Amino acid sequence: MKTVFSYARPYKIPIIIALCLTFLELSVELIQPLLIAKIIDDGITAHDSSVVITWGSIMMGLAVLAFVSGIVNSYFSAHVAQSFAYDVRSATFRHLQKMTLATFLTFQSSSLITRLTNDVTIIQNFLFMSLRIMTRAPLVVIGSLIMAFFVNVQLALLLLVTAPFLAIFLWVMVKQGVSIFASVQRRLDRVNRMAQENLRAMRLVKAYLRHAFETSRFNRVAEALQKDTVRALRTMELILPVLLFFMNASLMAVLWFGAKQIQTSSIQVGELVAVLNYGLRMTGAFSMFSFLIMIFSRAKASSERIEEVLVVESLEDVQKERGDLPHWERLRFHDVSFSYKGSDRQALRNINFELKRGETLAIMGATGSGKSTLVQLIPRLFTPTSGEIVLGEQPLQRWSLSQLRELIGYVPQQSLLFTGTIADNLRWRARHAMDDELIEATTNAQIHDAIQAFPNGYDTVIGQKGVNLSGGQKQRISIARALIRKPELLILDDSTSALDIQTEQRFLNALQTLDVTTIIITQKVMTAERADAILLLEDGQVVDYGTSEQLAKRSKLYQRLIASQKESEGNEDE
């Protein structure tokens, strides 16, 4: 909890003010039984109405004071809790952005969403409650006990005997609570994941009529969440009856013993009333304990989940470098192997090849052969497990990440566009790009005409509230987004798969006019043929490397690819 709550440090002053106000409220509460005792013993019993009026008015005044400080306290507490939650949330988000991709992938995105939303809200409530009542209830218990001793030692001792039992009992309950609430949060992760998957796959669900199946799958995880939550609440509900039992037993003892002492006139009625009053206040405070323990256990579980993200140390150092990018003439892979975290299979094994500046390399291979993995090593999204990648004269890890990524244009296999207009998306990586730069990129990517045909042109909003783009349109906008910064090295991960042959050829022609080194992953022989070299991957290994003519002569795999694609083209012509 320490790491998360260190974010409350900047709010030291308002926190101290809030706690002082709590203290003030508490003092008033604790003085009241004394005043009542005084009114009874010196006023009512002694038939002196002036004492009743004077001390009664003082009691009223103090009550108003407590009321006002309660309101001011709420104001400060709410402000502190909200600001603290904002700080934790944005720190967690910032930390996620800085994490290496490999580490980031060890978290499930649905779980990260729960942590950024629900878990933060839980610790925010905890802080608010701490400032308002959390500190108050234990202080009421301790304060009442002390005051009771002040009034009458023997009677107060009766209130104290049960304390050790209660302390042990409460400690056990907190331990239980933390583990149960941690499991509740994990269940919530699962509900979120299920919802996320389903909503994303709605087209599929409808096309395959799987709504009943999906609903029952969702209900199962929702039910598990409900069951765990109920289990947690039941455990917490056990606290109150146990506390009340012990406290009531103590109060009975106080009454019985007190009554005897009044008979022997060794104490006054007011004293007994005061001690009883303190006992009742303790009981009242205890009855809040089950609620407090619940809030505390939840907050502890949630803060641990947030801390898991905050303490991750494998971060990327993406300092912006000033000055020109270093010049490079070639990219070389030396015996590069790579395994994903948590997988014992090598996704890439001993990869060797060289690509000269200005040339185009095509990568072909079956799905799962490691094509996407290979190209993601170049912008250092992942680091090779062994071997070395050298760009220019320097191994990749000696390049600053910002310079390396500055010169690379990477179009991932799945085109991802963000909420906003088409222009926003194109300018996502180049805030200050001029309109003519935008148009140059979209013209090269063969999407300019299509964009202009939209009702609002470049200002057309994409997605839910705007136009829905086809797969090929999304791919071309993603390509244009990569081209806009005029990358020196362009990586296209199957990014032309949804384009028709004519459009794709026009795009490749346009690429040839640009001064850009290109790595293009493709399934199409027609596309690969235009490259200076082709790398054939199978099961994470290079099975052949050469020009299209060389491979056509010697590679069985390439010949099979040619044969199958010629065949299907032939069929299309018929």
Ligand code: ADP
């Ligand atoms: P391709 O792009 O050629 O279809 P990939 O590079 O995506 O192939 O995948 C190569 C291998 O690595 C596959 O066996 C795949 O299951 C595995 N793989 C891909 N991504 C991950 C990941 N994030 N974690 C673990 N294994 C992965």
Ligand code: MG
């Ligand atoms: Mg792939």
